[in-house]
Amino acid sequence: MKRKATAIWKGSGKEGNGTLTTQSTVLDKTQYSFNTRFAEGKGTNPEELIAAAHAGCFSMKLSFVLNEAGFTADEINTECFINFENGAITESLLKLQAKVPGISKEKFQACAEDAEKNCPISKLLNTSIKLEATLL
Known part of the structure; x- marks a missing residue:
């Protein structure tokens, strides 16, 4: 593809x-x-598009990881914040909130970390990637 x-x-x-x-x-x-x-002009920018790509890719990968572990999320909500400093992307911060019936906090954290490491956009980015995961 x-x-x-x-x-x-x-x-x-x-x-x-x-x-x-x-x-x-x-x-x-x-x-x-x-x-x-x-600045704050009308339109988009490359960093915003990378944030959207990373949030979307991570959320979908987490869904697959959870399914493989026997769980289905009611909702996965991921915000991605791209830090652009001195001409380089220095960090991608994923802030995750999810509703996953029946999962323990430990299993949820393990699944979230697996998805963060293995989603294709995480693998693509040559920067620090951080994850903050919250089970609702």
Whole structure:
């Protein structure tokens, strides 16, 4: 399986702007610029998209790990915070809250750590990845 996204940038780094389009067209010429990346402009930015990818990938992987352990989550809610400093992504923090009937805190933590280590986006990122997991 291969997936594709396209970025088009026009102009200088600070005054220019660009668009992002994904193969599925969920993003379709979505605007990004210096302001959307480093200030509070309207549009998206690469770090926000990485956060979405990491949260989504981790949540799905956790669902599979839980299923393999004999559990099904009622809900998995993952927030991802990307820390961008000095031109590099220095951390991805996953904040997890989940409702998983019948699971112990210890088993839940083990499943969450397995998912954090083994989701494809975690494997891709060359940065510190942290996980805070809460069983509701």
